[in-house]
Amino acid sequence: MKYKVFIGIDVSKLTIDAHLHGIGASKTFSNEEKGFALFLSWVKKYSKQSEPAEMIICFEHTGMYSIKLATYLNDIEIPFAMLPALQIKQSIGIRRGKNDQIDAQRIAEYAWLHRETIQETLLPAKSILKLQSLLTLRNRLVCDRGGYEATWKERKKALEGKEHKEIFQVYKSLIMNLTVQVKKIEEQIKAVIESDEAVKLNYQLLTSIKCVGPVLAANMIAYTHNFTRFATWRKFACYVGTAPFEHQSGTSIKGKTRVSSLSNKQLKKLIHMVAICACAYNPEMKSYYKRRVSEGKNKMSTLNVIRNKIISRMFAVVNRGSGYVDLMKYAA
Template identity: 35%
Template sequence: MKSYLFIGIDISKATLDVSIFTSSAITDIHYQQFSNSTKGFLQLLKWLKQKCEGISIEDWRACMENTGMYSLELNCFLQEKGIWQSLENALQIKRSMGVVRGKTDKADCQVIARYAYRFFDKLKQYVLPSVTLLRLKALFSQRERLVSMHSQLLVGNQSMKGYPKELVKDIQKQNEGLLKSLALQIKVADKSIMECLQADDELQRKSKLIQSVPGIGQQTAAYLLIVSRGMESFATAREFACYSGCAPFEHTSGSSIRGKTKVHFLANRKMKMLLHMAAINAITFNDELKAYYQRKIAEGKKPMSVLNAVRFKLICRIFSVVKRNEEFKKEYQRKAA
């Protein structure tokens, strides 16, 4: 029987806690801690080669939680060395543990290694996104920070209107200067995002197709391309609707529990918010969706339920235009049967 080396990595900003064992000796667990840096990665690789018991590097299975930027450098290193890796949802790993008392980094990395062994057949290999998508993600995150700072300063400036003018005049003047600077930086970020999309012909094509759907703007299109890896990670619109919190689920059991069918809180909330704003934009300015919304409200449907249906319609249209490689058309000519 083929042997595998299972590697569980618990990642923090400064350190990597690593536990390993082979499929032929699952109780013989080795543990070591390394720094989360290039030097630490090289030490980790050297240690793995010493403890792998002759198992080839192609049969190593590294598993870790998705920690965003903390794991990015390690992901790049492992991919460069040809080491198979999987990024798993932290909540999914936690719920696989059963009843646990206490918590340490050493115990956590052992749990991750055991998770990789137990769900070996369900693990999906993680491959880094393209350089353009990584750049786009960094630019989008920077824009989000700038918008957040602008909003905080704007609210702070408005809250000072109740103070006597002579007490806060200098503060308001300083804030106004910062607001102008941040507004300019947000425009620069928008331009950088546009240039990043234009640098990749495929992403530019898909972005243009997505933005042809009524209600979808540049920011929604950019973030959608980021989370879907250029519209390659989700096979169907329904899968993406589930990911973005637009798919309703039943809540029933036996004869006593008859909960409402509703969307689940486990979703990408940023994507859900952007789709929500797109849906509001669509029912405001698009005649077809505006008429649909008003008709459903007249039928007695709840506003948020109808808005969720509009969100799903937008998702279906996005996937359709990308699949067909054809911009959205308001009117389609029906062919005779």
């Protein structure tokens, strides 16, 4: 067994609650560098005979609240596992009541129970972390702009006359300002991509594929940690929610094969839009879609096949290290 000390941490906005499995010790620290240093001193007091490489610190991925702790541990090379909250929640069985100390204890128990299979989390490069933050902000701004545009159009139909001119001007100003901010964010995204040669190369390879634009390419690089996070495109398809799964049990349940709702829906949405675009403007995908539909196949099922084709092509060009080749040009 690689690890000897198992520590569970419940991460909150201002504090972290730690629990050492087996010893039963628990303590609360501030969610900042000073608190992290005190936490490690406290751990060393109870595990003097263990090396840092022999301990594993397990905590839930809570976005911006847990990334500070993850970055701190990564910088000083202490093993940690930052796991999805749902993964831990579904593994601990029936529970009643909740508080931070008990949650930390349950996370520590999870780490110990899965000691043979638990995998250390490796943070991506700082350029990837920055890219993730910029893409999240861009998505938020684009969604806000879309909301204002929809409301503005509806109000223009319902409210006519000069007395409502000021309202329309406010909406127009908000939309224009958000458009400017989106363009600034996109320039920063481009600068981050240009600053890293490995990221830049994969970005160029991805955008060589028909209908794959800069937004999907940047998101693919961010979520796959520049194509180091997933071993195969099929594992990524499972993560993004395009991999089909069986739904049957015994003789009574014989459901259709279908995709899972447990997925990265933002990335799935982008890939779906690219699939629709490919059906309209990529001759190969267009003919494939029409042929499948004419055979009586479900339209959404066909679109999902095209989504997986696009995913496999993105992984193929990156693994091969050369741009996409359109074989339709060479067809007789």
